[in-house]
Amino acid sequence: MNKKSNIPNPLMPTYSRFDIAFDRGVGAYLFDAEGGKYLDFASGIAVTALGHSHPHLVETLKEQGEKLWHTSNLFQIPLQEKLAERLVAATFADNVFFTNSGVEAMECAIKLARKYHSSQGHPEKYRIISFKNAFHGRSLATIAASGKEKLTKGFGPMPDGFDQVPFIDLEALAAAITPETAAILLEPVQGEGGILPATGEDLQAIRNIADEHGLLLIFDEIQCGMGRAGKLFAHEWAGVTPDIMAVAKGIGGGFPVGACLARASVGESLTFGSHGTTYGGNPLAMALGNAVLDIMLEDGFFEHVQGVTKTLMAGLRSLQQKYPALITDVRGLGLMIGVECTVKTRPLIAKALELGLVLAPSGENIIRLLPPLIIDEGHITEALAKLDQLFSEIKT
Ligand SMILES: Cc1ncc(COP(=O)(O)O)c(C=O)c1O
The missing domain is CATH 3.90.1150.10 (Aspartate Aminotransferase, domain 1)
Structure with missing residues (x-):
């Protein structure tokens, strides 16, 4: 049988x-x-x-679908550069790495935080502090970042290097910082955790703590970004900028696209050969990412x-x-x-x-x-x- x-x-x-x-x-x-x-x-x-x-996305999909879907990142992809330039012009960021999903954008953000400190001569700075009930995706690193038992149970041992403190508990956050801490990671509005927005003062206080201790600040705007918060990115309401930001979901309007954005000195630490993707940023995905921005930036x-x-x-x-x-x-x-x-x-x-x-x-x-x-x-x-x-x- x-x-x-x-x-x-x-x-x-x-x-x-x-x-x-x-x-x-x-x-x-x-x-x-x-x-x-x-x-x-x-x-x-x-x-x-x-x-x-x-209509604009359907038109773009048809046009690009008949022209070119995929070439790999072995070659120039003008639409990728165009979308990166537009994202850079609209945000704190100086450079962008494109992915296919949110979790890959987060994975890039985590690797970037470690690589940055390593390239600054501080490989011992690798730990990331995140907030309880956070959701950053389903890879091993991102479930470890969340720390939530619902996500981690049965998948141990978890990768080392993630510490959690209660959401916006600034005292606990400051107390959790050690010489090994590389970055603070948070969703400006916790999504899966119950739609919990951090206030502008919270974000500013966290930015200050990061600056005081030489830490990078990573925002996960995968759910709250791309116009959902009423601005292109939620953190714009607070006027507080991160050093690294993960984006996905709305950026492709339904086509799988993600992006990791960073400040110049941070993003530049992902040097040739240190990171990559086969599909990420392919012409079809980038045509749609650009089409979404055409509408949102009207x-x-x-x-x-x-x-x-x-x-x-x-x-x-x-x-x-x-x-x-x-x-x-x-x-x-x-x-x-x-x-x-x-x-x-x-x-x-x-x-x-x-x-x-x-x-x-x-x-x-x-x-x-x-x-x-x-x-x-x-x-x-x-x-x-x-x-x-x-x-x-x-x-x-
Ligand atoms: C805040 C946040 N981060 C990361 C992710 C993971 O994104 P993806 O499911 O595209 O991997 C999600 C998905 O819901 C999310 O809401």
Whole structure:
């Protein structure tokens, strides 16, 4: 007997998927094969920042798809240089390394922090301090950086060199610094950890601690970056810049793209042969990255995000007042919003799907709203009405 015939699903059981498959998407809407219509307030976990089938992205994909997909980094890739130049012009950074995913951007950031100190004559500085409940990806280094048992269990021993302190506990942070510390790493808004924004003062204080001790500051803006916070990057609200930043998700608008950005002296320590990737920054990915920036850098784009954020937050706060026994908090930055509930939210999210609204979880009791940045007031009215209906049906 074919042993495999007993296996009901050939995929490794890493995900607990909702019982729905989407067939196509247009703007802020997804459709199933039966024509069911869903308002997408999850954006594939903050990825489809410009919604589905954005005409400029579709056009770019078709044009580049017919021209050239991949050449490898053995050769010049003008579109890669163009995107790097535009990112550098728009940020603190002086140079960029392109990847295919968030975790690779983070891996590059971690390696860069170590390589920088090593190139400065301090190879003993290799440890990175991060914050409890952080999420930086699923490689061995990034699960070690998070330290969360849910991520690390069964995968030991963990790579050495990562220390965690409670989120924004500045005393604990200062106390954890040793002569071996290379960098401080944080998400300006913790995503998987429950949509917890650091304040501008927090970020400034952490920057000061890093400077005092000669440490690098790494921001993981994989989820909160690329316009989601209402500016190109969340840290811009605080006016505090990192030395290294990991970016992904929204930067490709749905095409897998990631990037590690750095200040000149830091990024230059990744010398020839010290790091690399086969796919990262290939012409097809770079065409889409540039196309996303074309739209985001248009006049008024971030103002639009800030405007709809205000409307959505006001509506959610009204719902909190209406359902105080169910909703304990509404928080976030820009269109990265957490609605904390007194009940487990996975069943709520399943119910929302039945009402035609796509939401994402964060932790056990938080509903995460990550709508595409192109939503308008009409989408918000529709989402709030569906949420109202959803909450009215929940017994607390
Ligand atoms: C803050 C943060 N860092 C890193 C990652 C990992 O990115 P990827 O899943 O593309 O590897 C994620 C993904 O959710 C994230 O939210």
